[in-house]
Amino acid sequence: MNLNLQTTLLGGQAFNWDYIDNKYYGFTHNGLIIIDNGKITQINENVDMDEYLGNNLDYESIKKEINKDKHIDEAIKHIKNITVLKQDFLLTTTSYILATNKNIPSIRKSIRVLSQMYGTPILGTNHNTFPTPKSLALAPIEDLKKASIGYRAPYLKETSKLLADIQLPNKKEDIRKVLIDMPGIGPKVADCILLYSLGYLDTVPIDRWMYNIAKDIYQVPYTKNEDISKWYTEYFGKYAGIAGQYLFEYYRLK
DNA sequence: AACCAGGCATGGG
DNA sequence: CCCATGCATGGT
Numbered sequence: 440m441n442l443n444l445q446t447t448l449l450g451g452q453a454f455n456w457d458y459i460d461n462k463y464y465g466f467t468h469n470g471l472i473i474i475d476n477g478k479i480t481q482i483n484e485n486v487d488m489d490e491y492l493g494n495n496l497d498y499e500s501i502k503k504e505i506n507k508d509k510h511i512d513e514a515i516k517h518i519k520n521i522t523v524l525k526q527d528f529l530l531t532t533t534s535y536i537l538a539t540n541k542n543i544p545s546i547r548k549s550i551r552v553l554s555q556m557y558g559t560p561i562l563g564t565n566h567n568t569f570p571t572p573k574s575l576a577l578a579p580i581e582d583l584k585k586a587s588i589g590y591r592a593p594y595l596k597e598t599s600k601l602l603a604d605i606q607l608p609n610k611k612e613d614i615r616k617v618l619i620d621m622p623g624i625g626p627k628v629a630d631c632i633l634l635y636s637l638g639y640l641d642t643v644p645i646d647r648w649m650y651n652i653a654k655d656i657y658q659v660p661y662t663k664n665e666d667i668s669k670w671y672t673e674y675f676g677k678y679a680g681i682a683g684q685y686l687f688e689y690y691r692l693k
Numbered sequence: 694a695a696c697c698a699g700g701c702a703t704g705g706g
Numbered sequence: 707c708c709c710a711t712g713c714a715t716g717g718t
Binding site for chain 1: 708712713714715716717718
């Protein structure tokens with residue numbers, strides 16, 4: 440499959456990729472991943488890129504399975520070949536704590552400032568690594584606020600402490616509870632973590648966009664986010680999270 | 694300038 | 707349990 444890297448890497452699910460001179464640069468806790476015309480180079484990193492990009496799944500049959508109606512069909516046709524990434528758990532969790540009630544450009548910017556402050560330079564590049572929970576846990580809150588994260592700063596610090604030596608339970612619902620107990624993590628962020636890093640592809644995080652899509656396009660009667668999320672999962676099935684990603688990226692750009 | 698953003702924590706009913 | 711409100715700050 441000819442992946443749509445533009446929307447997949449620079450859209451709403453990852454904030455650690457830059458697009459410079461026709462190349463994608465993704466900074467991680469350890470190093471840098473470069474994608475140049477499909478050729479992947481990793482600097483001080485060893486990510487299974489097929490798994491990361493979702494290339495280990497049969498997206499042609501997944502797209503058939505989730506293509507339940509004309510709305511999702513339209514989204515699939517226009518957005519073309521995005522996948523749901525399987526990202527590092529700590530990186531994803533850190534990112535989405537910062538993402539609450541912010542727009543995507545602003546989230547990206549905050550993460551870059553933090554990486555300049557608390558990441559380490561990647562030799563031979565202009566990038567810094569993505570800050571680790573350990574480094575963020577030690578940072579003064581006033582310094583964290585220099586990244587324009589406002590009231591999220593104490594959440595980031597406290598949850599980073601917890602993340603530094605976390606061990607997750609096995610079942611999805613148990614993981615979700617553990618995550619929601621952490622500062623700055625509610626149902627939406629927990630679901631993003633489950634979907635974008637832990638492989639629970641039936642999960643549909645509900646933000647304003649996904650809420651409005653359910654109400655306006657699908658005429659879903661429910662008003663609570665949890666009910667709408669369940670509706671998405673029941674309607675689209677085990678790959679509902681992928682369906683949600685197509686809908687999100689399509690209707691967000693409309 | 695006003696409104697919104699991949700929401701969460703808190704307090705009151 | 708449910709709902710309302712405040713929240714820092716930047717993007718549009």
